[in-house]
Amino acid sequence: xxxxxQHPSWVICKSGTSVKIECRSxxxxxxxxxxxxxxPKQSLMLMATSNEGSKATYEQGVExxxxxxxxxxxxxxxxTVTSAHPEDSSFYICSALxxxxxxxxxxxxxxxxxT
Amino acid sequence: ELKxxxxxxxxxxxxxxxxxxxxxxxxxxxRLYWYRQDPGKSLESLFVLxxxxxxxxxxxxxxxxxxxxxxxxxxxxxxxxxxxxxxxxAVEETSGSRLTFGEGTQLTVNP
Numbered sequence: 001x002x003x004x005x006q007h008p009s010w011v012i013c014k015s016g017t018s019v020k021i022e023c024r025s026x027x028x029x030x031x032x033x034x035x036x037x038x039x040p041k042q043s044l045m046l047m048a049t050s051n052e053g054s055k056a057t058y059e060q061g062v063e064x065x066x067x068x069x070x071x072x073x074x075x076x077x078x079x080t081v082t083s084a085h086p087e088d089s090s091f092y093i094c095s096a097l098x099x100x101x102x103x104x105x106x107x108x109x110x111x112x113x114x115t
Numbered sequence: 116e117l118k119x120x121x122x123x124x125x126x127x128x129x130x131x132x133x134x135x136x137x138x139x140x141x142x143x144x145x146r147l148y149w150y151r152q153d154p155g156k157s158l159e160s161l162f163v164l165x166x167x168x169x170x171x172x173x174x175x176x177x178x179x180x181x182x183x184x185x186x187x188x189x190x191x192x193x194x195x196x197x198x199x200x201x202x203x204x205a206v207e208e209t210s211g212s213r214l215t216f217g218e219g220t221q222l223t224v225n226p
Contacts, residue, residue: 034213042219043203043217043218043219044158046215093157102163103163105160106157106158107157109156111155
């Protein structure tokens with residue numbers, strides 16, 4: 001089955017530093033990937049839609065200059081949290097679309113803790 | 116704006132009992148998904164419902180979709196402890212577009 005790999009699984013960083021999270025589709029090409037954020041005991045909230053070869057589409061309230069998304073190939077999208085602050089601590093999950101009639105395939109998530 | 120509401124948000128039940136989780140959504144859609152999430156983990160796909168009247172079953176779980184009522188149900192039959200998890204429904208407005216998730220239902224099945 002289709003697999004989405006997310007790396008790293010967890011990361012602890014100091015406030016003010018930047019963190020990059022990778023999302024790879026391992027056995028299919030994904031023109032579209034989605035980045036979600038989930039705070040404890042809450043649902044998933046879409047942050048942005050990442051399209052290969054073009055700029056990401058950000059949801060309302062998500063700072064595009066803070067959460068940099070790059071989708072340079074059909075199998076890789078990256079999310080960089082710039083100048084991270086403790087309030088950015090969350091569970092970040094990517095997903096990728098294989099074909100329009102299949103469910104999204106989700107990565108294993110990245111738990112970010114900013115100290 | 117699409118809104119997706121789940122009910123109940125918390126559910127504690129005994130093993131062997133039956134229960135239903137409801138998922139209502141606010142705009143027209145015929146694509147609905149159910150996911151399971153264990154603590155600290157990502158999402159596991161359970162069901163894909165792509166048309167009105169769709170019904171799918173896997174083990175003790177059965178999901179249905181009524182697009183006219185904008186309602187999906189996840190029915191649990193003879194619950195077992197292993198079903199303890201958080202269950203999310205998610206609605207896709209159009210094919211290949213983003214998902215809007217419900218708040219999640221935290222299910223605890225007690226021995």
